[in-house]
Amino acid sequence: MVMRGPTxxxxxxxxxxxxxxxxxxxxxxxxFERASEELFVTASAIGKRIAALEGLLDVTLFIRSSRGAALSAAGREYLEQVRTALDLLSDASLHKRGEPKLETLRVVSTPTFARQVLIPALPSFTTDHPDVELEILLSIPYLDIMPPNADVWIRFGSGKYPGLHARQLTQDPVFAVCSPGYLKARGPIMRPEDMAPADLLRCPMEPWRPWLAAAGLDWPEPSRGVWLVDLGMMLAAARAGQGVALTRRSLAAEWLDEGKLVRLLDVEIPSESQYHLCTESARAPGGAAQAFSLWLAAVCQRASQWPCGSQADQE
Structure with a gap:
């Protein structure tokens, strides 16, 4: 019998x-820095090991820049293969036998959605899915700052994101709110014209011009006043009595119900920008991502139906 060696x-x-x-x-x-902390080696050692791996595979796994390193397309593909191999090795270890297998789900969310919608509802998901280990990170939409390598992204905008499949989560109209104290000091505001002396809080994510037009006011976009790059900061400023903000039901429901904010006038407008849950188009979402998607869609559906506080009683 002739023994054959490898090809x-x-x-x-x-x-x-x-x-x-x-x-x-x-x-x-x-x-590389966070990896070095986890593996108890220097960031330089991490870089050298990855460079050696790239040399052995003859591919570029990370795209380096002054802002750090991001996975290349080849790196994302290799990561899936590596995770499968490491999972198999882990499962084969004696100390892993009999332990439940956890599936990590990395979620990137905008700060306001995370704070006002996601986190308050999260216990119902973690209770029903004890086998899913969540990692929640924040993005900053206006500055286009987005952590890499997520499983799902919660994004605010039109829903058109290259390379991503987007599922719309909200269909919120936009309306004006302020604190009861601010209304008492500046009111009454019975007609749109009464908004003239009000301090309009400004945010690039929620421009005033469409709402003003719907209210019959031929006013330009405000050019003065507090300018904030985050919807949540604008909402918090309104709650603190600093002016009038534009908001939507899913974000303001709790404060409206508690009486910390009141609606102004009976004017609301549809918005082209809504919240979407996104996954990579190139690969099917895992079981944890699918479960999270269905759960979050139900949470947002309930949020849109919450009583949003009565309109301000200004009579």
């Missing part, structure tokens, strides 16, 4: 496990 054309070299661990940790945590 000469096939490279059977295996990457060092340390290099694979360095790559997976850097990809999952989003930076």
């Amino acid at each position: 000469p054309s096939k490279d059977v070299r295996l990457p060092p496990l340390a290099a694979i661990q360095a790559f997976e940790a850097a990809a999952r945590l989003g930076s």
Whole structure:
């Protein structure tokens, strides 16, 4: 019997496990520095291990820039393969036998949605899905700051995002609110014209001009007053009595119901910008992502039906 060796054309070299661990940790945590903290080595060592791995595979796994390193397309594909291999190795270890397998779900959300909608409702998801380990990170839409390598993204906008499949979560109209104290000091506001002396809080995510037009006011977009780059900060400023803000039911329902904010006038407008849950178009979402998507859609549906506080009693 003749024993045959491996096919000469096939490279059977295996990457060092340390290099694979360095790559997976850097990809999952989003930076070489955080990977070095987890693996108890220097960031330089992480970089050298990944560079050696790229040399062995003859591909670029990370795109380096002055702002850090982001996974390349080849890196994302290799990450899926590496995670599968590491999961198999982990499951084969004796200390892992008999333990429930956790599926990590990395969620990136806008700050206001996370604070006003996601976090208050989160216990119902974690209770029903104890096998899912959530990682929640924040993005800043106006500054286009987005953590890499997420499983799902909650984004605010038109829903048209290249490379992502978007599921619309909200269909909120936009209306004006202020604090009871501010209304008492500046009111009454019975007609749109009574808004003239009001301090209109400004946010690039929620411009005033469409609402003013719907109210019959031929006023330009405000050019003075507090300018905030986050919907939640604008809402908090209104609650603190600093002026009038534009908001929507899913974000302001709790404060309206508690009487910390009141609606002004009977004017609301549809908005082209809504919240969407996004996943990568190139790969099917995992079981945890699908469960999270269905759960969050139900949460947003309930939020849109909450009583949003009565309109301000100004009579």
